Amino acid sequence: MEVILIACSGSKTEGGSPNYNGSSLSSLLPVGSVRYLMAARLELAGMVDEIPGPDFGGVSPGRKAFLPALERYSGKVYERSQVRNIYPKTKELNILIISALYGLLDAYEPIRLYNHEMKDTTKHGTRLYTWWKAKRLGKLVEEAVFALEPNRVHCLLPQNYLKALMPLSAETFNRRGIECKTYEHPGQGIGILNKWGEDLEGILLEHL
Numbered sequence: 001m002e003v004i005l006i007a008c009s010g011s012k013t014e015g016g017s018p019n020y021n022g023s024s025l026s027s028l029l030p031v032g033s034v035r036y037l038m039a040a041r042l043e044l045a046g047m048v049d050e051i052p053g054p055d056f057g058g059v060s061p062g063r064k065a066f067l068p069a070l071e072r073y074s075g076k077v078y079e080r081s082q083v084r085n086i087y088p089k090t091k092e093l094n095i096l097i098i099s100a101l102y103g104l105l106d107a108y109e110p111i112r113l114y115n116h117e118m119k120d121t122t123k124h125g126t127r128l129y130t131w132w133k134a135k136r137l138g139k140l141v142e143e144a145v146f147a148l149e150p151n152r153v154h155c156l157l158p159q160n161y162l163k164a165l166m167p168l169s170a171e172t173f174n175r176r177g178i179e180c181k182t183y184e185h186p187g188q189g190i191g192i193l194n195k196w197g198e199d200l201e202g203i204l205l206e207h208l
Contacts, residue, residue: 007156017067029147030143048101155183
């Protein structure tokens, strides 16, 4: 088993269904951790003017449309890698998504259309990566990865998303005998997203 950590994206697909089918994280994380994550989502919703809903562990007064995370996100990493088409065919591979709004997502968890990234701020002026770091998002990711018992973790996360997970690091996984592979492309600037898309496609194809 191998795990891929990727970030949400600013580009998203519109539309979806009003049905919210829940998250498979409930079968991966301890009950207390799931409740903690949902409470954190609900708290953040009020700080970024999002209407509470079942995806935050609350009840929505209106109707929201949901799409699985892999279908909602449409940024360069997702499009370049063809992840929507290839991932469902892979074996012994699990994708976890680090989200500015949701914290931690399973690749198939239904999510709403939203416009937040880790570099953004709450209405109180706190960067979202600082907020999630204070909420110990890295600990939740660590729990999820350890529950999957992988032999390797592929980390394709921008700096602002890595900040949200601190103090989680490659050493955290290495100490448990899990190889943590990072993908660095010096000098690429924004072009690194295309490179990470190619890297992700390569990982996916290796698990067909």
